[in-house]
Amino acid sequence: MATFYVTTPIYYINDAPHLGSAYTTIVADVLARYRRLRGADTFFLTGTDEHGLKIQRAATERGIEPQAFADEVSELFRQTWPKLGCAPDDFLRTSSARHKRGAQAMWRRIEQAGDIYLGHYTGLYCVGCESYYTDKELEQPGGICPTHKKPAELVKEESYFFRLSQYQERLTRFYENNLRFVEPESRMNEVKSFVAGGLEDLSVSRTTFNWGVPVPGDERHVMYVWFDALSNYFTALDEPADNGKYWPPDVQLVGKDILRFHAVYWPAFLMAAGFADDELPRHVVAHGWLTYGGQKMSKTLRNTVSPVALAEAVSPAVGVDTVRYCLLRSISFGHDGDFSIDDVLARYGADLGNTLGNLLNRVHPFAVSEPGLTPAPDGPLETALFEAIVTAAREAAEAWDHVSPTRALEATWVGLAQANQYFDKAAPWAAKKSEPARVPTIVSAVVRALEAMSVLVCPVMPSVSAAMRAQLGLAPLGSAIGHDQWPLSLPAARAELALVRGEPIFPRFSPEKVAELRAAFTPH
């Protein structure tokens, strides 16, 4: 049985969910939905990373316990995803008991393998901030702390280390045997050159704070954040029912900023814990940053945009699907990309309203006049249409398999365009007068095309898919393990159609609404 395991990073809870994390989560959700439609037994994991000094300090500032702080912000994340149409199978919190258990078990495995040892970490420490800084983070020359305007001190602290240096060769070999381990390729090269530059052992514990997973056997230490966090991908499955069934991850989505941790440290940890090469994650896929309306989003500039608010403003019914579509369609995956309200408006009108919505809408008048449908065998026009649809399905599948949302949606929309073209060529309005017997054939063909398109569109726009299918007289798509529903062959003709003409799925925006949306969502 084919399984599919996809993960997002667990998000650090020092901030509310933003467009960037929404993008990652949506991509993961779309991949999960796609695989489910293909019949794979799929597991989609996300969660929150809740440990570390920053969280401890933020909690202290508010006069609450770190756990209470974490509970609050984590909940914010957990509640956000359904509002964006995302349905993770599990939501892992690093402060949960099961995760601590799992992380400690992972620690022990590595320790028993002899790859964790006690040593001393030296770093530049700012007493005022109570934390370490890198040269880059400090003001040069002099290594001045930007907050306290005092030079950071060189401090030595007891710390456990992971023998990362021992894994350079094996990692290199692993990359050579798995050329697509990291995608896109340019990122793979970055990772390779990083490893080729030599690896030092990694400090994996701290004693300067205690909000973390205690090191087993030495509770003066807590695991340093990356050891703790990365293990979540394994600990989430570390239950008898799941463990082994979904492991290893098929796709791990990460932002480019955290690629190294996932492409170097993480496989090394797993190697040390005794995983064979074919038990390591299959693909780590790095995406770029998002700007909004050409501007980098930042809290200080106060130009962050809430994807949830945007979706609600666009439309209560299809806003979420619209935002999902636009994010995936407009951002060239892997590159930095810009997302803007003008882009949303343009795509809502053109791609969604005109091409997709209108196609569905224009078939209805003919369908209602043809209740007892008896389509003739397909002619050349119909055959050409179905070939085009199947090609679109195949190309979209190929693109989804390679985590290329933009390409997948392009292929999908080629299918929709072909259906519109077919409708014009077949011209049922003319056939009605000249050759009435052909009308049922034409209606049937377009309905079958639309049925196929409702599948192709489903991973990205599940509610639109359901709305389309409702108008076509079909039940929403469900996931059936082992049953590939992707339309890689001609959709079956149905003798009886039960079309239900509904309101347009993507109603045209009034000029006033366009103005309102622009005003509300154009960053300044």
Place this chain on the structure above:
RNA sequence: GCCGAAGUAGCUCAGUUGGUUAGAGCAGGCGUUUCAUACGCGCCGGGUCGGGGGUUCGACUCCCUCCUUCGGCACCA
């Protein structure tokens, strides 16, 4: 500084290993249809493929150089 990526039509981007007139979508123009959400369909893109030089019979596609932008160069979530 070192390494790497990108710079292609107004906008967003595709362009396999170099080869006939450089592509798509959107926007815009023209035409057409009226089934449909003034929607669809058809036609229209003389862009020095960042600048310069070179290799080649021939380069957007290889090499050099310059300019611009963006990444990576280890403990930053």
